[in-house]
Amino acid sequence: MTRSITILGATGSIGRSTSGVIQAHREEFRVEAVVGGRNATALAKIAQDLGAKFAALADEGAGEALSLALSGSGIRGGAGHAAVLEAVDRDADIVLAAISGTAGLAPTHAALKPGRRIALANKESLVCAGGVFMADARRLGVQVMPVDSEHNALDHALAAGSDRDVEKAVITASGGPFRTWTKERIARADAREASAHPVWSMGSKINIDSSTLMNKGLELIEAHHLFDLEPERLDVLVHPEAIVHGLVQWSDGAVTAGLALPDMKVPIANALRNQNRLKMDLPRLDLAAIGRLSFEQPDEGRFPCLSLAKAALRTGGAMPTILNAANEIAVEAFIADAIGFYDISELVERVCSTFFGRNIAAPSTVADALRIDQEARQAARQLLPTLTGTARL
Known part of the structure; x- marks a missing residue:
């Protein structure tokens, strides 16, 4: 059965990867609406490629450019806050929520409608308002599926047992571009160096959060709300190969881990799937070829943002x-x-x-x-x- 989907943050890296997953499975999805920030040309192309019915830009000043870019396509367009909320309100089975920053909080919360699934990639929905967001999702019967690779891996791993038997749920970090740098050298780093993520291709803000390890602290806060786990049952490991994305230590000593090559299409496909997994034409994980997986404790002396985030979670x-x-x-x-x-x-x-x-x-x-x-x-x-x-x- 074809399911309808709306993409919030369609022009960002997660949105573009989502477009790739949908285009590989056109028989599974019908795109209702796409939402972007201010890039009219990019949003119009995505809307036309996916056959969306409606396209909206958050920047009200970009409305004329969007209308021009959509001219002759038959796709309705709009700009500004009201247009974004119109996109959110349109009938859709799934809303992929990938607007970055606090700007994504209100639209993502507005997308909570009875029977819907939210494929969640907006951190702020949980970091800034996790209690109310998850309470409203439960009240409305909304399924929240994590899109972050770490939380998606934990979602897989936690399915292997009962929550009460979880001793520790661990998310991994690549360590960022400064993993092996001294504190003195890190202190001299500029934004270009901090944005050079060794594994993932993301926006500059997220890349810099990765270099400070603040992103891992924010992900711990997200995991607390997503999985209803106390702060003392959550932790971070540095794993430079970025193959193990999350793991669960059980009360009997067993460990369940979620592994995949670092490609965001993998967790996106899982968040969008129905009962059966979506077949994706992606490289397969070859552990023999990789040969070695390494782990280390994060150095909170060199990366104090992680300590600050942990303290905020405990407080x-x-x-x-x-x-x-x-x-x-x-x-x-x-x-x-x-x-x-x-x-x-x-x-x-x-x-x-x-x-x-x-x-x-x-x-x-x-x-x-x-x-x-x-x-x-x-x-x-x-x-x-x-x-x-x-x-x-």
Whole structure:
């Protein structure tokens, strides 16, 4: 049976990989709508390639360009917040949620409709508002399927037993571009070096989060909400080969792991599948050819962002929301060459400390999460001038 799908974040790396999966299985899917940020030409091409009925850009100023790019295709287009929500509201069995950043939180939450499946690739839905997001998903009978390779691997592994028998659920990290660098050399790194991820091809913000290991901290917060596991039952291992994406240690000593070559089409295909897996024409994992899989503990002295994220998870309340907001401001400043590499963690720590004694409750609504996010961003911007260049050698 053909299933209808809407893609939020269609022009990003996850969206493009999703397009590849759909095009390999046109008999399985009908594309209802596609949503992008501001690139009218790219979105129009994707919409036409996939035969979408509706295309929307978040940037209201790009509406005329989108109309021109879609001219003669028969595909309706729109731009701005209302157009994005129209795309979300259209009938679809599956919504692939891959709008990056906090901008994706409201549309992804709005996509929660009875009987739907959300293929989730927007971290902020869980990092900033995980409690309310998952509660609403359960209340509405929405199936949330993780698209991140690590959470997708854990989803596979956890199916091997009962939650009560899980001793530890572990996600892996490649270690980023600075895995073997000294702290002194890391401190001199610029945004170009931090964006050079050794395994995955992602956007600059995510690549830099990988270089600080903040991405692994955010993924621990996501795993907490996705799988209802306490912080003490979650951990990170550095695994440079990026073959084992997640593993579960059971109470009897057994370990179940999810392995795959590092290609996002693998977890996307799993998140979109029905009862049967989608056949994908991808290279197969050849362990004999790889020969060696290595693991090491993350060095939280060289990568303090991981420690900060773990502390935010343990603290709970609004602290993960605050952590994420401060990190986004810090990474923006680093990309702009306004601060050094270790100023990222310094700013995040100072912002979190500013809010720590206030014991702000976890967001009860998406609007609440966005309000806390904005308050934390304002605090980060105010602190930025006091940190500029402080962590450069």
